[in-house]
Amino acid sequence: MINIRNFLRIKRMSTWIQLTPSSSQYYLAMRNQRLRNILRAGSLVFGISAIFLIVASGIFLDLLKLERSSALSWSMRMIGITLFALAGNMWNNAAQRQDSRVVSVAKIMCVSAAALGILTLMIPAQLSWFTYLYSAIGFGFSAAYLVALLKK
Numbered sequence: 001m002i003n004i005r006n007f008l009r010i011k012r013m014s015t016w017i018q019l020t021p022s023s024s025q026y027y028l029a030m031r032n033q034r035l036r037n038i039l040r041a042g043s044l045v046f047g048i049s050a051i052f053l054i055v056a057s058g059i060f061l062d063l064l065k066l067e068r069s070s071a072l073s074w075s076m077r078m079i080g081i082t083l084f085a086l087a088g089n090m091w092n093n094a095a096q097r098q099d100s101r102v103v104s105v106a107k108i109m110c111v112s113a114a115a116l117g118i119l120t121l122m123i124p125a126q127l128s129w130f131t132y133l134y135s136a137i138g139f140g141f142s143a144a145y146l147v148a149l150l151k152k
Contacts, residue, residue: 032099034148035106039094042109042141046087053080063130064123103149110145113138 053060057076061068093105117138123131 028099031148031151032102034151035102035145036094038141038144038148039090039102039105039109042113043087043090043094045137045141046083046090050080050083050087053077053083063128064134065125065128065131066123106145106149110142110149113140113142113145117142 053076057073057080058068060076061072066072090105090109093102096102096105115138117135120131120135120138121127125131
């Protein structure tokens with residue numbers, strides 16, 4: 001008698017057996033898995049940034065070489081809440097069953113991450129090590145999405 005767990009194991013094994021390295025389905029499956037992993041990693045980075053922005057907005061402003069004010073601190077907290085929502089959406093979209101949706105989200109995030117890098121460098125303040133680091137993280141994720149989308 002086959003129980004459900006054994007059936008699912010057999011089903012997964014047969015799927016992987018059919019997806020040989022020479023098949024185009026194999027490459028699409030691997031690409032989509034890379035995109036899911038990048039989305040999850042980006043979600044974690046955005047989640048950490050969001051918490052940092054909400055809890056320590058003043059320190060964040062100092063690191064960006066911006067003047068501390070109640071208005072800017074409030075803005076940073078608002079951005080933190082938005083980033084937290086985006087992080088949750090990225091994590092949930094990484095779990096999408098439909099690969100086309102994952103690819104669509106990855107394309108949006110590729111452009112958004114590049115824009116984050118560009119806008120960070122356009123900050124109306126003196127550029128600091130933190131500004132360069134924050135920008136590099138954005139460009140890094142954009143490049144990761146781009147490579148995963150283009151790789152066959």
